[in-house]
Amino acid sequence: MRLPFDGLRVIGGKWSPQSYGVKEFLSRNHVPYQWIDIDQDAPMRELVSSLSGSVTRLPVVLFPDGSHLVAPTNLALADKVGLRTRADQPFYDLVIVGGGPAGLANAVYGASEGLRTLLIEHNAPGGQAGTSSRIENYLGFPAGISGADLAQRATAQARRFGVEMLTAQEVVGLRRDDPFRIVRLANGAEISCYAILVAAGMAVRMLGVAGVAPLIGAGIYYGAATTEAAIYRGRDVCVVGGANSAGQGALFFTRYARRVIMLVRDKSLASSMSQYLVNRIAAASNIEVLTRIEVTEACGNGHLEQVVLRDLDTSEPRRIDVAAMFIFIGAAPRSEMVSGVVECDEKGFILTGPDLFQSGRKPRGWTLDRDPFLFETSTPGVFAAGDVRAGSNRRVASAVGEGSAAIYTIHRYLETV
Ligand SMILES: Cc1cc2nc3c(=O)[nH]c(=O)nc-3n(C[C@H](O)[C@H](O)[C@H](O)COP(=O)(O)OP(=O)(O)OC[C@H]3O[C@@H](n4cnc5c(N)ncnc54)[C@H](O)[C@@H]3O)c2cc1C
Structure with missing residues (x-):
């Protein structure tokens, strides 16, 4: 029996990628909602059919004021639930691109030091860190902290x-x-300003094998997908990847899944994972680690049912029955918005400060007498911090540190404007 509820309701299908996207967006932005699965609720199924014209256009989001949206975009949903989507002012001292740890730290210092500061986030504050089930190595949280909690605290502080x-x-x-x-x-x-900080971080790398794309959100997820974990209670799931984020994800799913199978290309976890996670995984009774293995295909009718693997030493194929696959295979810098405007390295990471002096010469197009400040890109007044910056070491603490430190050089730049 469903208890009476007068908040926002998301009515969708367990295997509908759009339903997953809406749930993920709401929960990452800390908007409470009630989830209703149309396969478990016949009257709601009829309601969806009458509102959206078909049970395949999912989800339908019902609002407390009696209105509804069918398969909404993030922007439409954000507008409707009262998240700010438009800038209040015509001009800012500082505009920050990206609300991960680097952008949030920069925003906190910028605003606390009197700068009119606007932060623009594509998805939800917290960035990659916001998707982590538990961050255990960030200073000041001896018992660890979930990415969602850290993001919420930082957002509240910035506001x-x-x-x-x-x-x-x-x-x-x-x-x-x-x-x-x-x-x-x-x-x-x-939107105009005096200075910009690009803190756009990294985007997950896609697993380019057959069968994956159509099942994203229907048993296949990038990252920990914590909103979906309960669906897989008592089922077998797999985690692809062997770095820290994969280890955290695997440990998180042990709370729900019957068995978590880790699929790792390396010979052992130790080559790319912190020892504390390797030890934790070794001690977990329901994690199985398969090494020297790669995924070659995902199979399923409407949702994931099987994953085909290949042994990297023997080329032997093998199938495993799993209800879900969580993919953690790295990420690439999100610097496309500065393409042609600032200099990047060959992998797309943004070059800043001393890194811009290749062979002792000033960066192309640099006409000022002074050298670029620390964290400043090849365009004066445009700064970069965190994972998107060449040379950053891709940790929460580093991103927070870079975002915080960049304010000092932004002030120095503002004195020159
Ligand atoms: C699952 C997982 C677990 C992790 N666990 C740990 C850990 O335990 N300890 C640790 O130290 N590190 C951990 N990391 C790494 C850490 O999260 C990152 O180093 C850190 O989040 C980088 O911060 P950032 O602000 O530079 O970028 P990100 O966190 O990547 O944030 C960038 C933000 O910018 C937004 N954005 C991108 N492009 C645009 C655009 N064009 N317009 C507007 N917004 C945009 C994105 O939506 C995103 O929110 C983990 C990473 C992952 C994925």
Whole structure:
């Protein structure tokens, strides 16, 4: 029996990728909702059919004011639930692209030191760290902290200092119109400021094997997908990858799944995972680690049922029955919005400060007498911090440290404007 509930309701299907996307967006933005699976609730199934015209257009989101949205975009959903999606002011001292640890730290320091600060986040504050089930090596949290909790605390702190935060808005480009810097959003809107910090982090790398793409959100997920964990209670699931994020994910799923199978290309976990996680995994009775193995295909009718593997030493194929596959195979920098505007290395990481002096020469197009400041890119007034920056060491603490330290050089730059 469902208890009476007068908040926001998401009515969808367990195997509907769009339903998963909506749940993930709401929960990462800390918007409470009640989930209703149409396969378990005949009257709701009829309601969905009448509202959306078909039970395949999912999910239907019902709002307490009696209105509804069918298969909404993140932007439409953000607007409707009252998340800020449009800038209040025509001009800011500082615009931050990305609300991960680097962007949030920069926002806290910027606003607390009197800068009119706008942070623009494509998805939800917290970034990659916000998707971690438990961060155990961040200073000050001896028992660890979930990424969601850390993100919520940082967001509250930034708001308390007066940071304006836009959610579900993507920055697609930036340009220079001296002394101003201008960011362009995907909806065509432009926002002006004196300085920009690019803290866009990394995006997950896709697993390019047969059968994966159609089953994303229907048993296959990138990252820990904590909203979905309970669906797999008592089932067998697999985790692809052998780095720390995969280890954390595997340990998290041991709380729900009957068995967690880790699929690792290396000879052992120790080559790319911190020892404390390796020890924890070895001690977990329901984790099985398969090494020197790769995924070659995902199979299932409407949702994941089987994964085909290949032994990297013998080339022997093998099938495993799993209800879910969680993929943690690394990430690539999200620097596409600065393409052609600032210099990046061959992998797309943004070059800053001393790294811009290749063979002792100033960066191309640099006309100022001074050298670029620390964290400054090849375009004066545009800074970069965190995982997207060449040379960063891709940890929460480093991102927070870089975001915080970059404020010092942003102040120095503002004195020159
Ligand atoms: C599952 C997982 C577990 C991890 N666990 C740990 C751990 O235990 N300890 C540790 O130290 N590190 C951990 N890490 C690494 C750590 O999370 C990252 O190093 C850190 O989040 C980097 O912060 P960042 O702010 O540079 O970038 P990100 O966290 O990547 O944040 C960037 C943000 O920018 C947004 N964005 C990107 N492009 C745009 C755009 N064009 N417009 C607007 N917004 C945009 C993104 O949506 C994102 O929210 C983990 C990573 C993952 C994925």
